[in-house]
Amino acid sequence: xxxxxxxxxxxxxxxxxxxxxxxLDTIPxxxxxxxxxxxxxxxxxxxxxxxxxxQDHLPEERALFFG
Numbered sequence: 001x002x003x004x005x006x007x008x009x010x011x012x013x014x015x016x017x018x019x020x021x022x023x024l025d026t027i028p029x030x031x032x033x034x035x036x037x038x039x040x041x042x043x044x045x046x047x048x049x050x051x052x053x054x055q056d057h058l059p060e061e062r063a064l065f066f067g
Contacts, residue, residue: 029049
């Protein structure tokens with residue numbers, strides 16, 4: 001499902017991300033953007049903040065399973 005993120009000064013307007021992500025990535029991403037990376041130890045997702053900011057793909061590879 002598409003998502004829209006807006007964070008002036010951190011996310012470039014009009015940026016399109018082609019890397020696959022999951023809804024589970026939202027909590028770790030929001031925590032990372034808020035400067036609270038330790039908060040994510042209890043969830044399964046990964047922060048996509050680096051991808052939103054400037055990188056073209058996620059730094060680590062992972063399997064995403066859909067049912």
